[in-house]
Amino acid sequence: xxxxxxxxxxxxxxxxxxxxxxxTYSDSASNYFPWYKxxxxxxxxxxxxxxxxxxxxxxxxxxxxxxxxxxHFSLHITETQPxxxxxxxxxxTSGTYxxxxxTGTRLKVLA
Amino acid sequence: GAVVSQHPSWVICKSGTSVKxxxxxxxxxxxxxxxxxxxxxxxxMLMATSNEGSKATYEQGVEKDKFLINHASLTLSTxxxxxAHPEDSSFYICSxxxxxxxxxxxxxxxxVT
Numbered sequence: 001x002x003x004x005x006x007x008x009x010x011x012x013x014x015x016x017x018x019x020x021x022x023x024t025y026s027d028s029a030s031n032y033f034p035w036y037k038x039x040x041x042x043x044x045x046x047x048x049x050x051x052x053x054x055x056x057x058x059x060x061x062x063x064x065x066x067x068x069x070x071x072h073f074s075l076h077i078t079e080t081q082p083x084x085x086x087x088x089x090x091x092x093t094s095g096t097y098x099x100x101x102x103t104g105t106r107l108k109v110l111a
Numbered sequence: 112g113a114v115v116s117q118h119p120s121w122v123i124c125k126s127g128t129s130v131k132x133x134x135x136x137x138x139x140x141x142x143x144x145x146x147x148x149x150x151x152x153x154x155x156m157l158m159a160t161s162n163e164g165s166k167a168t169y170e171q172g173v174e175k176d177k178f179l180i181n182h183a184s185l186t187l188s189t190x191x192x193x194x195a196h197p198e199d200s201s202f203y204i205c206s207x208x209x210x211x212x213x214x215x216x217x218x219x220x221x222x223v224t
Contacts, residue, residue, distance in 0.1 A: 041218070093211075098157070099157070099213060100157070101154045103153075104154045
């Protein structure tokens with residue numbers, strides 16, 4: 001079955017710096033890659049996603065890049081702010097609606 | 112956007128009792144819903160896929176007789192934790208699928224004493 005690895009598990013950055021989180025997957029049939037932000041005790045919130053026919057997608061300070069050949073995709077947050085502090089999860093699906101989540105990255109933005 | 116609700120938001124029950132959690136899609140019909148369990152500081156672990164009108168598909172290691180899932184309509188799926196034990200204490204989150212995206216409920220925090 002699909003295996004998703006996410007790194008790093010924790011990440012501390014100074015406010016204003018960039019943060020990068022990477023996920024690798026194993027199933028070459030995977031075709032949809034969402035990223036979620038989860039604050040303590042709350043539901044995961046979709047922040048950006050990318051489909052397999054696209055290499056990069058950007059939404060203001062957030063971007064996602066996908067390398068299908070290498071089977072990895074990354075979340076990039078620029079000009080980080082304290083409110084970006086949360087746990088971020090990547091997910092992978094092959095179109096069956098079933099998501100496999102990464103292990104999560106706890107991001108702390110230091111003011 | 113699509114809205115998914117869950118009820119209750121938190122519940123405390125005694126060991127050995129059963130607890131039912133409801134998951135509703137409020138503004139769309141969902142033939143497929145998912146149930147996840149999340150332990151503190153861990154990722155979301157898929158427990159089962161709930162399909163309207165048919166039996167749920169459980170992930171490996173999840174006891175189907177302990178976690179009963181019913182998806183009786185296109186807007187409602189229920190998860191019943193039977194004979195709950197303290198190790199079942201966790202954050203249970205449902206999601207509903209709409210056009211290849213999943214929309215998450217707010218979660219239910221279950222504490223078994």
